[in-house]
Every structure is written in C-alpha cells, then in structure tokens.
Amino acid sequence: MSEHDLIDDLRAPRNAQQAVTIGGRHLTIEEVVSIATQRAPVSLNADAGWRARIERGADFLRRHLAAGKTVYGVNTGYGDACVVDVPMELVEALPLQLTRYHGCGMGAYLDDAQTLAVIAARLNSLAYGFSGVRLVLLERLADLINHRVLPRVPSEGSVGASGDLTPLSYVAAALVGERDVMFGGALRDASDVWSALGVTPLRLAPKEGLALMNGTAVMTGLACLAFARARHLTRLAARLTALSTVALDGRAAHFDATIFAVKPHAGQAEAAAWIRADLAGRDDTPGHRLQDRYSIRCAPHVIGVASDALSWMRRDIENELNSANDNPLIDPDSERVLHGGNFYGGHIAFAMDALKTAVANLADLMDRQLALIVDDKFNNGLPRNLTGATHARAPINHGFKAVQISASAWTAEALKHTMPASVFSRSTEAHNQDKVSMGTIAARDCLRVLELTEQVAAAHTLAAVQAMQLRLRLDPETPVPAPLRAFASTVAAVSPFVDEDRALERDLRALTARIAACALVDPNEGAAS
Incomplete structure (x- = not known):
C-alpha cells in the first residue's frame, strides 16, 4: 500500500x-x-x-x-x-x-x-x-x-x-x-x-x-457510486484511526497481525494492516493506558464489517449491472418471448440497506474518536477542545467544540437513515405491483448516509490533524510515521492550524467535497494493501 x-x-x-x-x-x-x-x-x-x-x-x-x-x-x-x-x-x-x-x-x-x-x-x-x-x-x-x-x-x-x-x-x-x-x-x-x-x-x-x-x-447506477464512496471511507477511517492513535499517545500493539489472524475476517485484517502500516516505526511502549478505548482498539473490527460487506455487494451490484432486467425478455436465439419479473430490484435494495448501516457505523466510529480527542478528560494531555490558542487567549477560544457537536448531529442523522427501505413494500397499481423492492429509495438513503458520513470524516480529519500538531507541540519527539506526516501536511494545505477561533464551514465543505469527489474519481485508490 x-x-x-x-x-x-x-x-x-x-x-x-x-x-x-x-x-x-x-x-x-x-x-x-x-x-x-x-x-x-x-x-x-x-x-x-x-x-x-x-x-x-x-x-x-x-x-x-x-x-x-x-x-x-x-x-x-x-x-x-x-x-x-x-x-x-x-x-x-x-x-x-x-x-x-x-x-x-x-x-x-x-x-x-x-x-x-x-x-x-x-x-x-x-x-x-x-x-x-x-x-x-x-x-x-x-x-x-x-x-x-x-x-x-x-x-x-x-x-x-x-x-x-x-x-x-x-x-x-x-x-x-x-x-x-x-x-x-x-x-x-x-x-x-x-x-x-x-x-x-x-x-x-x-x-x-x-x-x-x-x-x-x-438504483443500480446509484449503487455503483455508493459502492465507490463507501470503499473510500473504509480506507479513510483506518487512516484516521492511526492518526488518532498518535494524537492520543495510544498503542500500536492493538493492531498486531496475530490478533487478526486468529479471528480471520478478511476485511478486519485488511483494516488492521492499513493502520499497522500507517503506524510503522512507532514505539509500542504503553502510554497512558494499557488498553485504548474501544473506538481506537476495536476500529479494525468496525471498519472490517464494511470492508467485508463490500465484497458481496460488488457481486450483487455487478450481477444486476450486467443483466437483462426488463420485461418481457426477447430471446433472439430461441425466438421466444419470456414474461417474467427481472425488473425486481431486491438485490440492490438489500445491498443498499446493508451498506447504509455499515457506513453509518463508520460515522459512529469516527464521531466517537473525535469525541475522545477533543475532550481533555480523555485525550491524554491535549488542550481542551484542541484549541491552539496561547495561554493569554485560551480562556476565550473554544477550538473544535462546535465541530464536535456538529459531527455528532451528522452522525445521529446518518444513524436515523439506516431503517431498511426494502421492508416497506407497498401494493401499487391496482395490486398488480403488489410486492415491490423499494430499491431506489434504499439507494437514495444510502447516498444520504454517505454524504453525512463524509461530513463526519471531514470534521474528524481536521480535528485529528490539529490534535497531532498539538501533540508535537507538547513533545516534539513524538514519533509520527511518514504516511501520517504527509497526510497531515496535505490536509493543512486545505485547512491551516487553528490557533485562534475561526469559522470552519468553508474548510469543512472543501474537505468534504474532496473526500466525496476523490472516492468517485478512482475507487481503486487506497483499496489495496
């Protein structure tokens, strides 16, 4: 990778x-x-x-x-x-x-x-x-x-x-x-x-x-776009977990390969490998806790669910994409007219209902990690709300306090949208269409969950980079592996260090747009370990 x-x-x-x-x-x-x-x-x-x-x-x-x-x-x-x-x-x-x-x-x-x-x-x-x-x-x-x-x-x-x-x-x-x-x-x-x-x-x-x-x-076209964005978010969630580990002075040992070899979910192991690579070279001496909190320690287990689900979702989405799904079918070889129901979108509906749940769990994971790094009761010595203000200005600066509140709101809305659409079949059209898939509604819901989760990811990205910079201010010898330094540098070019409170909407919108757009430009980026 x-x-x-x-x-x-x-x-x-x-x-x-x-x-x-x-x-x-x-x-x-x-x-x-x-x-x-x-x-x-x-x-x-x-x-x-x-x-x-x-x-x-x-x-x-x-x-x-x-x-x-x-x-x-x-x-x-x-x-x-x-x-x-x-x-x-x-x-x-x-x-x-x-x-x-x-x-x-x-x-x-x-x-x-x-x-x-x-x-x-x-x-x-x-x-x-x-x-x-x-x-x-x-x-x-x-x-x-x-x-x-x-x-x-x-x-x-x-x-x-x-x-x-x-x-x-x-x-x-x-x-x-x-x-x-x-x-x-x-x-x-x-x-x-x-x-x-x-x-x-x-x-x-x-x-x-x-x-x-x-x-x-x-529904199928929308599912293709949703798939690409979701896969990108799994990789980004792993990167942010590594960045949060450094910011919190946490332990790299939680991502040891043996842990994931003995519970062999492929996606879980893949997520752990991404985090392990991002933390390569970091000293594994226990920091403030023997075990980091679940949102850090168990991050591969959360991300891995989405990663593994994407494998069967690819199968079903591409089967639907590469199918004759209208009615009636006209077979030019046997010269038959076949009246059937290939227009039924059940596979896409189920995939999108499942994907929005997996993605919303990523939002929840990132929201929990964000809550840890902004809170001086849990962030192992970082300033309250990650404010970068000097001592004299610290009393009136609140850093990422409102960003964390907003991220929590976006997460809650994402979670609310996870109710499955496919179970809400309605009998329509004089009871001819009496069992329907609701696949397009499920796909639209999934895109909304993705949009909200990308906003959470943008908020977490800005906060995690700020936290890493604050950790280096506290201890310039803090080991920060090269991939994380390079990533933080790129993010900082979009949103500079917050030393004095400023409106962050523009930064958040710009980063959210880039997260969404790049996932769609090349869904292979970050996908291979």
Whole structure:
C-alpha cells in the first residue's frame, strides 16, 4: 500500500479516460464510476456478431407481432391493463404514451454523475441483447453520455419493481426530443439540443419505451457510486484511526497481525494492516493506558464489517449491472418471448440497506474518536477542545467544540437513515405491483448516509490533524510515521492550524467535497494493501 493513497484522495479529479466498451463484455462498477465522474466516453462493441444479435432481437419481435402474437406492453396495455388489447394501428403510438404518462417524478433532480451512471446502467442492460431493441436505440443512449445530454431526472417516484419506471421515463423522453435536458451547462429543450447536434430525435419502435423504462438502472447506477464512496471511507477511517492513535499517545500493539489472524475476517485484517502500516516505526511502549478505548482498539473490527460487506455487494451490484432486467425478455436465439419479473430490484435494495448501516457505523466510529480527542478528560494531555490558542487567549477560544457537536448531529442523522427501505413494500397499481423492492429509495438513503458520513470524516480529519500538531507541540519527539506526516501536511494545505477561533464551514465543505469527489474519481485508490 502506497503512503500516497490517502494523499491522492485529496487531489482534484483527473482528466477523462479512454472510452469504455459497452456490449458483449462484463461492465464493472469502476467503469460506471469512470463514465459518471471522469467523463469517460462509451463506445458500442464493434463486433459484427454482437451487433447482428441485437438487430435479430428487434427483427424477431416485429415478425412475432406480424404473426398476430400477443406481447405484454407491445400490443397490450401496461401493468394491470395487460388484459387490454391494443389495436395494431396504435401499437406504434403506445411507447410514447408510456413515456408521457410516467412524467410525474418529484424531489431533487439527480446530479450529473448520478444521471450518467443511470444511463450507463440502462445502456449496458439493453446491450445484453434480450430486450428486443434496435441498435440505433443503443447508439442514442451512447450519444446522451458522449455529448453530455443529461435528462433532468427527478429522484422520487420509483418503488423499485416493474423497474424504475417514472425516473427512467425522463431518459426515454430525452431520446424522443421531449422535456428538458442539461447541455453545455444550461437547461435546454431536448428537441433543440438534438437539432444542434444534427440528430433526429428517436421514434421509439414497439417495446422500446418499455425496454428503456422497465429496469433497475436508477438504483443500480446509484449503487455503483455508493459502492465507490463507501470503499473510500473504509480506507479513510483506518487512516484516521492511526492518526488518532498518535494524537492520543495510544498503542500500536492493538493492531498486531496475530490478533487478526486468529479471528480471520478478511476485511478486519485488511483494516488492521492499513493502520499497522500507517503506524510503522512507532514505539509500542504503553502510554497512558494499557488498553485504548474501544473506538481506537476495536476500529479494525468496525471498519472490517464494511470492508467485508463490500465484497458481496460488488457481486450483487455487478450481477444486476450486467443483466437483462426488463420485461418481457426477447430471446433472439430461441425466438421466444419470456414474461417474467427481472425488473425486481431486491438485490440492490438489500445491498443498499446493508451498506447504509455499515457506513453509518463508520460515522459512529469516527464521531466517537473525535469525541475522545477533543475532550481533555480523555485525550491524554491535549488542550481542551484542541484549541491552539496561547495561554493569554485560551480562556476565550473554544477550538473544535462546535465541530464536535456538529459531527455528532451528522452522525445521529446518518444513524436515523439506516431503517431498511426494502421492508416497506407497498401494493401499487391496482395490486398488480403488489410486492415491490423499494430499491431506489434504499439507494437514495444510502447516498444520504454517505454524504453525512463524509461530513463526519471531514470534521474528524481536521480535528485529528490539529490534535497531532498539538501533540508535537507538547513533545516534539513524538514519533509520527511518514504516511501520517504527509497526510497531515496535505490536509493543512486545505485547512491551516487553528490557533485562534475561526469559522470552519468553508474548510469543512472543501474537505468534504474532496473526500466525496476523490472516492468517485478512482475507487481503486487506497483499496489495496
């Protein structure tokens, strides 16, 4: 593990990466994050066999309809209205109707990165070749990404089964030249943007409206971003544990490899190894206590839960990402129409419910460590509230007192959001959608928990660096391993030592933004030991 792992986490986003190939291959979480945050373009697979298979699906569906067969959502109504036959002369008009009546989303709009992640997830699912769509539809989705034509997608309105219908209707609407999009930093009418690009808005073929909307792309795209940010936070929590150990004049022995070898949870051992590396060379002579308090001594055990959980979450998120998750499925090889329920987002819902709990526990851990280092009853000789004021000014300075209060508030809110969304299924749409996943709500909750936890991490980072500097003021011979000195130096460039009380909001906002952005820029940073 490089000592620069966490220093790199504070740097600005890097430039765009090479194009990500879509179709005929496994797409990774990291590639979705690259598309969403690094402005990596996408390119459809040039393989002639893959392209022919996509077109075979659309061709089979046309022939199937011409033979008088019934296909849900193509020549029937939607949902509970599947018993309503649609006359052939209206079949072409049906997809557009679907996109229009679902234009009822509410809440905050997805940001640019979230929107790009959603489009990438939908494109990859349709590229699986079981959705009966034309190649031109995939090309237009790629155009949305590559030209940054970003539909304004409201975040609220999906129950996460029958797909993310309402939010994805805004993606479909953008393709046909309806509703607003963000383009070139301005809100524009979609049809005007296509005209400026010299592209005719898409006319949806039968099933293409349903194929665009009847899937798990919103929850899955958001889950990819959440995964990357959560993994970053596990590494940062370990770094802050090491920094707090130095600040508190604590013991490195708590992270001895043997302790974790005899309780062999891989993530726990990984977290301990990170902390051990950060403390390398530190004298292990007992300080003020034989055993440090739990938030220090047991930090690998807390961080390890999140780290281990991420392994199975990757499996489930990438399975969902690389799946055909609409209905009905069109099998171009056996020429069958398969009516099923792959739009159900249960795996993402459960992963996001679990992830928000694991991340909130990181917030709680960091909040407890912060409480120790600011409190002169527990911080082993550091000034009250980590004030850096001189003796004459000390009575009126309060250092990090309010920062600790705010961090506690953010932690409490994060913990409040851990109630699982997936257990709150509601019967909807005339009891046709009578058991739903709530996956998109779970993903949105998880992102909110991440946001709050990143704020706690920023507060803890500033306080821990201040505490380390104060420890060195008390004893200039205090051993501070090189990785921690380098990290503290980088943080100090963002927020200088607090010698006299000042408003720290700007420092906290800047550091929080960097923590979140760098986790998304390259989720591999700090991940390898």
